[in-house]
Amino acid sequence: MSVIYNRVALIGLGLIASSMFWAMKRRGLAGEVTGFARSAETRETARRIGLCDRVFDTAREAVEGADLVVLCVPVGVMGDVVAEIASALKPGATLTDVGSVKRDVIENVTPHLPENVHFIPGHPIAGTEHSGPESGFAELFDNRWLLLVPVEGSDPDAIARLRHLWEEIGSNVEEMEAEHHDLVLAVTSHAPHLIAYTMVGVADDLRRVTDSEVIKYSAAGFRDFTRIAASDPTMWRDVFLTNKDATLEILGRFTEELFALQRAIRTGDGEHLHDYFTRTRAIRRSIIEAGQDTDAPDFGRGKRSK
């Protein structure tokens, strides 16, 4: 047991908040964890499964006396939530968030911040396609990256303490500037999600290929797309609307490349295709070497034997 914050308040009780709770409990990192969710049903579920030591019916009650407040709500409502809780925040408290977009959150939260509260935006690069209070598990952040995006004038001690918490939760922590964060994530996460959503939508639309066939024969490629495209609709709507510029820029690049490959297919330019596919294969090897995925032949989905 090594308590880092006496009291932590989780605002929003979905996948990330519930995983944080179980991860903090696992190692006794918080004296007490309070929670709040907008939906009465979510609060009831949280109470039933023991998610948070106390669940409150208002966000203001949940943050009262908290040394750390973690905003785990969709990025589109971060500003509104802070406006609501601002005057209830404890002087000297740290406020952080887990949103996938940083510039927009900073712009919307900053105007409501009390002077004596440390705002340190954050983003855990971890998730699954599941959502809600029952989807969390303690290992979600193990060996995953947590990006801290401190704003101008952030208190070094407050940053160090928040970094310590995330490291004890299991993450590797790095600091990054907000604009750059949003571009990197547009490449590694936001554009791929939109593309996956699109492809799954196309399949759903095709009347000649019946639903059951798409579903039955979805072993390769498409199956992974459907998993990505099963992510929380509200969260992702907000991500695209708040990281509009970077996402549209990357999608523009994507379309350009896709057209070039389509042309190669149409003209039968096998060499272009082979070269392109050989290059992308090398990137995969780097990711496995970086420890961010498994090399198991069945993706770790079953056991191997020969």
Place this chain on the structure above:
Amino acid sequence: MSVIYNRVALIGLGLIASSMFWAMKRRGLAGEVTGFARSAETRETARRIGLCDRVFDTAREAVEGADLVVLCVPVGVMGDVVAEIASALKPGATLTDVGSVKRDVIENVTPHLPENVHFIPGHPIAGTEHSGPESGFAELFDNRWLLLVPVEGSDPDAIARLRHLWEEIGSNVEEMEAEHHDLVLAVTSHAPHLIAYTMVGVADDLRRVTDSEVIKYSAAGFRDFTRIAASDPTMWRDVFLTNKDATLEILGRFTEELFALQRAIRTGDGEHLHDYFTRTRAIRRSIIEAGQDTDAPDFGRGKRSK
């Protein structure tokens, strides 16, 4: 032990052939399995790891006396391989393939077929991003689909026997018409692969987002794309060139939908995005219910505990 074919010849010794070998061994489905690979290095590896009972230096020797010959080479060379082995095939033998495209393979193989050989095209809907003789494992086909695409006048007994083999290997077998197969696969596999290749290529091109950042922060979305984009370049070049029409048709639909979503992002139409993402989420649920993927919160990549 229930031998279905006394002698099976595997032509091409990559992921599919090696997995078939281990799956047949597991249940004693073949009296003897012979093998051939074009590359001397692959043949050496096969001999070293015990892949096939006998590995031959020519395809003609490998197929001599075989009751079943399985073509496990890229779809672009199926016709050439059959031209080479045709006169060495045993009268009454069954010839099948495992290619991801069917119409083109049928067109290129049929002209070389001896009259007394039963050609029954097939396609196991199973795979990983790995390739080569050491990538196979016996469970690859367990509970996966195997599509048989019999040509006109195929012998019902020969079809029934091949179906029996694949069922004993672990697959669920269905029959499908070639054109329809190629369209369904364009949706569920070919277009998604090209899209994944494209996105990974875009990330690689972006100089402002350094390679190491793309790799480090690839937790969500992009990581799955890199796995798909690590698949065998030669195999996939051939798939796109031989299933050109269906792939280009689906990619056209994809681009159309992508542009509509881009417009929704640009104009801030959150309702359009939310509706679209809600619809795609439902497809995922159907796939899990159909038993074609796991619902584990961490994709089965680690163990869960609370």
